[in-house]
Amino acid sequence: MFTPLLRSATYTRWVHLMIGLVFAGVVLLVYPGTEGVSTGRAVAWAVVLDVPLLCLVALVPGVRRGEGVQARLLLAPAREEEIGVAPSAGWVDRGRTACWLVARVGLGVLLGVVTVAAVRVVVRWPLSVLPVAFALLWLVVYAGRLQLALAVRLLGPSGAERLAAAEARAERLLERNRLARELHDSIGHALTVTVVQAGAAREVADPAFRERALEAIETTGRRALDDLERMLVLLREAPDAAATERPGLDRAPELFAAATAAGSPVDARLDVEAAELPGVLSREAYRILQEGVTNALRHAPGAPILVRGRVEAGVLELSCRNPRTGKGSSRRGGGKGLRGVRERAVLLGGECEAGADGAVGTDGADWLLRVRLPLRLGR
Template sequence: MSKIFAPLFQASTYARWLHLLIGLVFAGVVLLVYPGTEGPSTTRMLAVSAVLDTVLLSAAALVPAMRRAEGVQARLLLMPEREQDIGAAPSRSWGDRRRTAGWLIARVGLGVLVGYATLRALDGAVRLVVAPDAYRSAVPLLVPVLLFALLWLVVFAGRLQLALAVRLLGPSPAERLAEAELRAERLLERNRLARELHDSIGHALTVTVLQAGAAREVADPAFVAKALEVIEETGRQAMDDLERTLVLLRETPEGAAVERPGIDQLPRLFETARAAGSPVEAWIDVPTGRLPGVLSRESYRIVQEAVTNALRHSPGEPIAVRIAVRDGQLELRCVNALTGNGSTRRGGGKGLRGVRERAVLLGGEAEAGGRDGEWVLAVRLPLRLGA
């Protein structure tokens, strides 16, 4: 029983009823002005009025602001579950104007039907109430039934009106595609910023922990002083990386001009790793200015993640890094021993997933795994992005 009576007590039912009756008001005004209510036959009068309504509504739909006005009104009175299902933007194309015209015509047509049924039902209820005593015994039964049927007609008509609004006033397929692309771009941007923070802050924390632990174990004041110097320098680098990322998050005009470390900053990264106790042998064979900016920056982050993983999982073990340009590709290779003080890696965590994501976004590929007692990370990136 609740399913039968619940819609009759919902605010949305009566808000949609009002929205439908507005359509009747428009058609009624047009009917009174032309062709009027006297003279022609009822059929001819209604036909002329319908044609005139269609012409006027189609002309009104050509105004871009009409779509916005209808969208705002539909959101307010039709009460959709999600407001974004009904657009509130002006027409941007002829397709939008055609759909707006279809909406206006359907809205007025449905409003006329519901309005006429409303008037007839209310007139019938009044006639029953004021009927002669001989027919008044039917009032307790017929009037509630008549009003109940009217309200359920309004419920169905309101739902149909809402469905039409979503279909005709909602975003077009092109707009939905553009919105999906925008959401995808924002998601990719958030993922990129998350990788930036993971790589820079993760590297800084790894070096800091290793240096602090070594300083505690070694009683040599000179070594302790050097460890504190490395911790200080690493902390400054992490703060710089954090500030760069925050500028990007703020979406300020300066965000586009933020300069992030590139492949030319790798020697500084290797010095930090050496100071943490892991010997680093690096071969970099890349002609100056050969790499695009984005490729240089992403390559730096990939090598940073590889060095950080080596420090974390095999502290004190040698690290070999080779970077070279061959056959139109940038090849990055980082090797370190698996038999260190750290744990053996089998699948790779977020850092390695981030490396693979960077490689795929640049059109390349990344492989990581154990080989003959060594952990090898190999990345190949095309010099021509998108190739």
């Protein structure tokens, strides 16, 4: 019963309401004045004079910003973003601002009249101070809540602003997911190659093989560090972020050489030039092949990998095939890497197939990843 009366927000909202009364009072003092004017006529004049004036004031774009800042400070919303602080962007915002100003002044006048009446009652009957003050404060509580609801409704972001904010959030999430896929593909591939090379070097006693394995580990690690630095630049949104280069299909031979050095010979034939592809298509194609080769190294170490790429009828078709040796998981359903490949394909307007190419459950069945991407990218 008493908790709302002890909150500071109750009294800051009271001040906010009284500002509306002050505005109406100043207008009334200027014209027609208060001498010989009854309360009823004063209220009527306030309505006749204030409403057109408030509608004119609402035409100024900066008024909406000032009202939003004032409402945030005095009405104390639970979430400040519920009340906007941007200037009016169109006639819809101006109309909502005008409705807000009229409602604010009107509610302030009503509460002001009740406050003055309560003071008169207390002056006339001093013993009634406690019940009158209690009733008045609870009226202030409900009037403040109503004022806050009106502020959220009329000063809050419009439908277009909410849609723009939602699109911005979706864009940020997509960017974060893209960076997560980049890190998974790049660092995951590097770690897989490093683990396979280190395991092979430990098993083989040939010093020359160990030297080649260590060299491959060093090369892969340096490349992973470069990719990691590029990702960090993008995450920091540094000024030179746009200048960072993402690997394209022209880097595919290095990818295949690393896999071959790891013990999985790669038979690759790409009947397509990276320069002939759009930049985004070349980069995403490289990541798709990287994921296919990494999966083969992880789940079928030492097995040969067959990679094919060609352009036919305006479609880039990529495939990565390797035997299911039974040394790794069956990859049913796909992990994060395959899910990332499907997302890349869908975003580019293409399609992705991944699974056993042959009788399911047969030891000799191959695992096949096939992606088809249209060359003509939509907007």
